[in-house]
Amino acid sequence: MSSSAITPWVVGNWKMNPMQADAQQLIQSFKQQLQQAPLSAAQCHIAVAPIALHLLTVQQQLADAAVPVAVVAQDxxxxxxxxxxxxxxxxxxxxxxxxxxxxxxxxxxxxxFADTSVVVAEKVKNALNAGLRVIYCVGESLAQREEGLANQVVLQQICDIARVVQAEQWAQIVIAYEPIWAIGTGKTASPEDAQAMHAAIREGLAQITAYAAKMPILYGGSVKADNALQLAACKDINGALVGGASLDAQSFYQIATAFAQTK
Known part of the structure; x- marks a missing residue:
């Protein structure tokens, strides 16, 4: 399977936002967007990650959405x-x-919050053993990139969990590459740099698991409606982990549409 055949994921990470009334309004607005122009699950998997307090409420609100929208825990x-x-x-x-x-x-x-590589591996192991899908985040700092260590750092983060993932459990993992220097800063890795890292991640995964060619690898880091099309056009970018833009229903819908149209 080529990476272009992978159904993309677009996941909105709400982080520690918003207040309850705003969360309800955000979901209603997004449902209206989906009602007006539905995206099929075959085109794009859509998900949102609200705070723990809102998980079940958001899940209930989305139950009648025009297309399935998964609800994801942030931790x-x-x-x-x-x-x-x-x-x-x-x-x-x-x-x-x-x-x-x-x-x-x-x-x-x-x-x-001091989630060391050991802590992260324990969380991944528990989640997989409980039957959860894991969106596993990796990424380098600006200093690490400037020192030429970006690939080494990111691939080491993948190796950190390899010891706790059983062979068949790799099918339950989605990788999300988020360069730390691009998270919430307005800076975005160029499509060329993002594609290069995604290709390196897939190559590294191929040394570990037979699922490498099928595994979605998402890009995160100041993803917006106006750069989503360029990112979606990259061969090995199979979706987006969206931060601030996911708090705007129209922007989030436009990002999902960009990936649905190009994959």
Missing amino acids: VSRQAGTGAYTGEISAELLKDSGIDTVLIGHSERREL
Whole structure:
């Protein structure tokens, strides 16, 4: 299978936004966009990742959307099952609530909340063993890129989880490449640079798993409606992990449309 045959994913990461009333309005506006011009699931997988407080509410709101929209958790506990872990939400609890996909390894979790490579690997292992799909985030800092270490850093982050992923579980993983220097800064990797990194990721994955050719690799980092078409046209970019632009229903819809039309 060529990477161009992979159905793209467009995932809106709401981060610590918005307030409840605004979240409800955002979903309603996005549903209206989908109602007016539906995108089929065969064209593009669409998902949103609200804060934990909103997961089930958003899931209920989206149940009657014109096309399926998945609801994704922004994080998961390193602890499995249930137990005395105040404030935590395990992979099993997410699965029991009908949440089937989780973001793991986002740079904000790594940098601000001490999600080391060991912690991230434990989260990935728990999520996969509970039957969740994992959107695994990788990316380099500006200093690392300027030092020529970008590929090394990103491929090491993939190797960090390889020891806990069973052979058949790679089919449940989506990679999201987000250069840290482009997250929330307004800066975006050029389509050429993004494609080069995505190709390197796919080549690295091919050394690890037979699923490499089928695995969606998303780009994230200041993705907007006005650069989505250029990114979507790149051979090895199979979707987007969208931050700020996902908080605007029309912009998010336009990004999804860009990937649906070019893949």
